[in-house]
Amino acid sequence: MIKLSDVTGKIALYIDPNTGQKHLRATCRHTSGSLFHEFSSSEDVEEPTYLSLQIDHNRHIHLKPDFLQYLNHSCDPNVYVDVKRHEFICLRDIEVNEEITFFYPSTEWAMEQVFDCKCRSANCLGEIKGAMHLDRELLARYKCTPHILEKLHGQAEEQLPVNEPDTH
Numbered sequence: 001m002i003k004l005s006d007v008t009g010k011i012a013l014y015i016d017p018n019t020g021q022k023h024l025r026a027t028c029r030h031t032s033g034s035l036f037h038e039f040s041s042s043e044d045v046e047e048p049t050y051l052s053l054q055i056d057h058n059r060h061i062h063l064k065p066d067f068l069q070y071l072n073h074s075c076d077p078n079v080y081v082d083v084k085r086h087e088f089i090c091l092r093d094i095e096v097n098e099e100i101t102f103f104y105p106s107t108e109w110a111m112e113q114v115f116d117c118k119c120r121s122a123n124c125l126g127e128i129k130g131a132m133h134l135d136r137e138l139l140a141r142y143k144c145t146p147h148i149l150e151k152l153h154g155q156a157e158e159q160l161p162v163n164e165p166d167t168h
């Protein structure tokens with residue numbers, strides 16, 4: 001891994017010379033529950049792209065600051081997205097030099113670009129294509145955004161039998 005630059009006093013941008021893929025690493029310890037970095041929209045896009053982040057049912061943004069686009073997916077993530085506060089928050093303690101990742105289906109309902117995950121975590125899901133393709137119980141293990149939870153809830157209601165619920 002080659003370090004390209006320090007993007008903040010706490011985060012550095014790296015590149016894997018074999019794949020050309022860039023990623024972010026912690027340059028200091030980040031504690032569980034602390035703010036990793038805040039974000040805003042550099043551009044709202046009509047349709048999801050491989051770079052966009054879904055922050056509501058019909059809102060997809062390109063991240064600002066720019067370097068946040070290098071937050072890769074992992075099935076064992078260490079940050080999550082708080083879409084209300086526009087913040088990436090640490091899910092657990094993150095050690096120096098650890099790659100920073102989040103779980104893409106926690107924000108993306110249907111992904112524009114399907115990919116094979118190579119996160120090498122014990123629980124790696126393999127093909128990543130958005131929350132709509134995942135099992136509810138599996139998704140429940142991750143900290144998902146409200147729009148994903150609402151979609152799941154709606155989906156569950158659609159699947160209820162047509163009979164009136166038993167109310168006694």
Ligand SMILES: [Zn+2]
Pocket residue numbers: 074075076117118119120121123124125126
């Ligand atoms: Zn994985």
